[in-house]
Amino acid sequence: MMTRDISQVVEKLRTAFADDDAMLRWGADIPVKHCSDWTRLPPVIPLALARPRTTEQVSRLLGLCHETGTPVVPQGGLTGLVGGAHPVEGCVAISMERMSGVEEIDAAAGTMTVLAGTPLEQAQAAADAVGLMFPLDLGARGSCTIGGNVATNAGGNRVIAYGPTRNQVLGLEVVLADGSVLQSMNRLIKDNTGYDLKHLFIGSEGTLGIITRAILSLRPQPATTITALCALPSAEALVPSLAALRSRIGPSLSAFEAMWPDFWQVIVAQAGRKSPFARAHGAYALIEMSGFDCERDEDRLQIALSDMLEAGLLSDVVVAQTSRETGDFWGIREAVGELRSLMGSLISFDVSIPAQSADAFVATAVAALEKRWPDATHLAYGHLGDNNIHIIVRVPSAFDEQPKDLINEIVYDAVARFRGSVSAEHGIGLTKKGFLHLSRSPIEIATMQAVKATLDPRGIMNPGKLFDRRLSREEIP
Numbered sequence: 257m258m259t260r261d262i263s264q265v266v267e268k269l270r271t272a273f274a275d276d277d278a279m280l281r282w283g284a285d286i287p288v289k290h291c292s293d294w295t296r297l298p299p300v301i302p303l304a305l306a307r308p309r310t311t312e313q314v315s316r317l318l319g320l321c322h323e324t325g326t327p328v329v330p331q332g333g334l335t336g337l338v339g340g341a342h343p344v345e346g347c348v349a350i351s352m353e354r355m356s357g358v359e360e361i362d363a364a365a366g367t368m369t370v371l372a373g374t375p376l377e378q379a380q381a382a383a384d385a386v387g388l389m390f391p392l393d394l395g396a397r398g399s400c401t402i403g404g405n406v407a408t409n410a411g412g413n414r415v416i417a418y419g420p421t422r423n424q425v426l427g428l429e430v431v432l433a434d435g436s437v438l439q440s441m442n443r444l445i446k447d448n449t450g451y452d453l454k455h456l457f458i459g460s461e462g463t464l465g466i467i468t469r470a471i472l473s474l475r476p477q478p479a480t481t482i483t484a485l486c487a488l489p490s491a492e493a494l495v496p497s498l499a500a501l502r503s504r505i506g507p508s509l510s511a512f513e514a515m516w517p518d519f520w521q522v523i524v525a526q527a528g529r530k531s532p533f534a535r536a537h538g539a540y541a542l543i544e545m546s547g548f549d550c551e552r553d554e555d556r557l558q559i560a561l562s563d564m565l566e567a568g569l570l571s572d573v574v575v576a577q578t579s580r581e582t583g584d585f586w587g588i589r590e591a592v593g594e595l596r597s598l599m600g601s602l603i604s605f606d607v608s609i610p611a612q613s614a615d616a617f618v619a620t621a622v623a624a625l626e627k628r629w630p631d632a633t634h635l636a637y638g639h640l641g642d643n644n645i646h647i648i649v650r651v652p653s654a655f656d657e658q659p660k661d662l663i664n665e666i667v668y669d670a671v672a673r674f675r676g677s678v679s680a681e682h683g684i685g686l687t688k689k690g691f692l693h694l695s696r697s698p699i700e701i702a703t704m705q706a707v708k709a710t711l712d713p714r715g716i717m718n719p720g721k722l723f724d725r726r727l728s729r730e731e732i733p
Contacts, residue, residue: 269304269320273316279306293334293336304348306351307350309355311437316435317435327718328716328718329341329350332352332407335396336404336685337687344719355468356373356375358374361388361474366473366474366476367426367443368382368383372469376394387477388477392412407459413511413544415642417510417511424473426473428440429470430454430457441469456707461721463722478546478547479549480550482546487573488537491539493538493568494614497569498611501564510544511544511639515637517540533572538571542585592637595648607644607668611640613675614643621666625649644680645680649667668694672695678691678692685722690724692723704722708723
């Protein structure tokens with residue numbers, strides 16, 4: 257960050273937004289939630305908190321920050337787990353909470369135009385109201401925002417059928433580091449007119465610009481949604497079960513949530529969720545089928561599950577008969593959000609592993625953790641159909657030794673061994689940038705830095721995130 261006169265920056269900000277009393281907050285008036293995110297890093301009080309209402313205000317703000325070399329940290333719902341929205345010293349934190357709302361829905365074209373600060377759940381409800389569906393779905397749906405979903409290329413529960421956020425975005429409006437407004441608000445599915453610039457910003461974690469609007473693709477609302485909990489004889493049966501379901505019901509399989517027995521036992525014992533099974537099993541899967549044939553879909557699933565039981569892929573199955581049972585089944589999977597309050601300090605991992613290697617990866621990571629700390633608690637679960645595996649680690653005897661770096665090294669070494677990705681959903685942010693090289697080659701990282709240097713030459717956009725430092729153009733090979 258360049259040397260600058262803070263008092264001058266403050267005065268310029270006050271003058272530029274004197275017409276909007278709610279735009280800027282300072283010091284003790286900045287709500288605590290804007291000083292950190294869910295990563296739980298030590299809080300940092302920003303120089304100022306900006307709460308723009310319009311794209312013009314965002315443009316004016318970034319132009320001023322670019323001029324003065326003032327760092328900027330965009331913030332959405334603050335539900336990220338890698339420190340991507342965590343403030344840096346002397347920054348202006350830009351909250352998109354006042355830029356919220358669904359501006360337009362074109363039901364015939366299946367599109368929705370939405371402001372970046374709109375909560376995901378609000379966008380889902382708006383699509384549902386016109387008989388359509390916005391398929392992105394996360395446990396944090398009530399607080400995460402569309403802008404944050406796009407900036408991190410969020411995945412969630414239905415990636416197996418619909419893909420991540422990137423697949424749901426037709427167009428974007430983005431304010432660049434110097435205040436320029438990039439209008440890439442395309443509504444066309446086919447448009448081969450050169451570089452598709454919106455993809456630069458999907459997954460960029462606010463390091464290239466601030467997303468202010470998005471045009472999203474909507475899907476038909478399924479006529480039937482069937483949810484079932486499956487018990488498996490072992491974790492080795494998870495991938496064959498996934499393959500069997502895909503071959504039987506194809507793209508109608510909209511969720512396949514794998515749960516290893518360590519996860520299941522803790523959720524049932526400590527989070528108070530009731531198991532529908534009379535005994536313990538070797539693994540569990542929550543499956544969802546979404547279709548358009550009310551008469552045949554349930555029969556297709558029942559036949560598939562019966563055949564899998566007969567083949568020994570499944571040990572037991574319970575199909576939800578009511579919406580309450582459906583909620584209870586999903587409640588088991590989503591109770592993970594309660595674990596920190598129940599178990600204390602935890603270290604969470606969000607990685608991608610080739611599906612066929614998922615159980616071997618879990619076994620390898622767990623064995624290494626237990627060899628170092630015999631009392632380690634570990635919980636494994638994930639969206640197996642899209643390669644996303646989560647591991648939660650707690651080491652009661654070692655937390656006074658602050659072993660987080662060693663735990664990271666053990667788990668990410670296992671990720672590299674199985675040719676996985678160190679980040680499946682939340683991005684790189686602050687906490688994973690030291691491991692980026694395990695998943696990206698030197699030339700890939702250099703190319704990303706070249707893009708950064710071009711679009712943000714003064715390095716004000718979310719500095720310190722994704723890369724340890726920003727290379728100058730001269731340093732980039």
